[in-house]
Amino acid sequence: WxxxxxxxxxxxxxxxxxxxxxxxxxxxxxxxxxxxxxxxxxKSMMRKAIDSIEANVQWLRKQASATLAKVFHYYEGDALSILSIIIREEHISDLKLRFDIPPIYQRLINEKLQTNLCPF
Structure with missing residues (x-):
């Protein structure tokens, strides 16, 4: 055997x-x-969550990368100015606006990346 x-x-x-x-x-x-x-x-739950976020980022990169780069150069790399003119105010103030991934995946990512922890 x-x-x-x-x-x-x-x-x-x-x-x-x-x-x-x-x-x-x-x-x-x-x-x-x-x-x-x-x-x-x-696939692990963590991998599914990361794949979901990467898919959203890949879509944004494919659709808007050149335009975002033009805006970046126009505002000389001032990230705050760039984000304030691109993202609408109602989206910034909407605290429920999240990636379309299940809450368990979001929790796993937050735990792994420690995004909800305040260091002070």
Whole structure:
């Protein structure tokens, strides 16, 4: 018989629902050992949250990067002036305006990046 071990760090406990499928989905070697349908490891909640934010930033970069750069150069890099003319006042004052990601993802990101902690 053959013994193969895999160490999976920081992996959700959900892999226990389909051990064989997850193992086979790891790499071609693992697929040779067990002839069952493979499954990829599910994305972590943190990765899903980060992907969601990165998608929004990528959209903004693709749609408005050149125009934002022109405004940046016109105002000689004064970030406060730039943001004050670009972002509407009602959006700045709307404290409920957030990324379209589930609250659990937002909480994970805040914990990871420590964005809600005040250092003083």
């Amino acid at each position: 053959y013994r193969s071990e895999v160490e999976l760090k920081k992996i959700s406990i959900d892999v226990l629902l389909d051990l064989a499928g997850i193992y086979v989905g790891l790499c071609p070697y693992a697929a040779q050992i067990n002839p069952c349908k493979g499954n990829r490891l599910p």
